[in-house]
Amino acid sequence: MSARHIYVAVTGASGSPYARRFIQAAEExxxxxxxxxxxxxxxxxxxxxxxxxxxDTFEVAALLGRPSSKIRYYHxxxxxxxxxxxxxxxxxMVIVPCSMGTLARITHGISDSLITRAAxxxxxxxxxxxxxxxxxxxxxxxxxxxxxxxxxxxVVMPAAPGFYRRPQTIDDLVDFMVSRIMNHLL
Numbered sequence: 001m002s003a004r005h006i007y008v009a010v011t012g013a014s015g016s017p018y019a020r021r022f023i024q025a026a027e028e029x030x031x032x033x034x035x036x037x038x039x040x041x042x043x044x045x046x047x048x049x050x051x052x053x054x055x056d057t058f059e060v061a062a063l064l065g066r067p068s069s070k071i072r073y074y075h076x077x078x079x080x081x082x083x084x085x086x087x088x089x090x091x092x093m094v095i096v097p098c099s100m101g102t103l104a105r106i107t108h109g110i111s112d113s114l115i116t117r118a119a120x121x122x123x124x125x126x127x128x129x130x131x132x133x134x135x136x137x138x139x140x141x142x143x144x145x146x147x148x149x150x151x152x153x154x155v156v157m158p159a160a161p162g163f164y165r166r167p168q169t170i171d172d173l174v175d176f177m178v179s180r181i182m183n184h185l186l
Contacts, residue, residue, distance in 0.1 A: 012040025015097030
């Protein structure tokens with residue numbers, strides 16, 4: 001079996017706990033994990049997780065609390081990254097959380113960053129693309145964009161944790177969503 005390789009993108013929607021936990025889970029289950037973080041996501045990390053992370057000095061250990069040899073960070077503007085081309089094989093992409101702005105740019109083919117270009121590559125190469133929007137309420141434009149993206153082949157999985165397992169902590173809610181995402185990848 002060949003190495004399993006996933007690309008994870010974090011955008012500026014609320015949901016940093018989902019992102020951090022998914023990155024940890026991806027590291028456990030995949031051989032290689034590429035990671036990019038949008039411009040607005042850095043501020044959300046500060047507000048939601050209390051982490052003062054910066055794109056030009058970012059180290060995975062600052063996000064996970066420990067180093068990782070499997071996770072490689074790619075700057076948002078690094079168009080030489082392997083995810084910017086269909087010529088280099090990788091298995092899947094997850095955008096967690098996915099802002100409505102990012103979702104709209106992907107839906108309309110606007111590849112203005114490594115994240116949106118990689119999503120474009122995933123769609124054109126028929127690779128698995130999962131987007132996890134975290135916004136409410138949804139406008140008609142949001143709904144139309146999500147429908148168009150699903151029709152193009154992406155899995156649209158809003159961050160809507162279930163309560164039937166009787167979660168006791170926020171971590172339980174986060175783990176529910178991460179488990180749902182993983183179920184669609186493995």
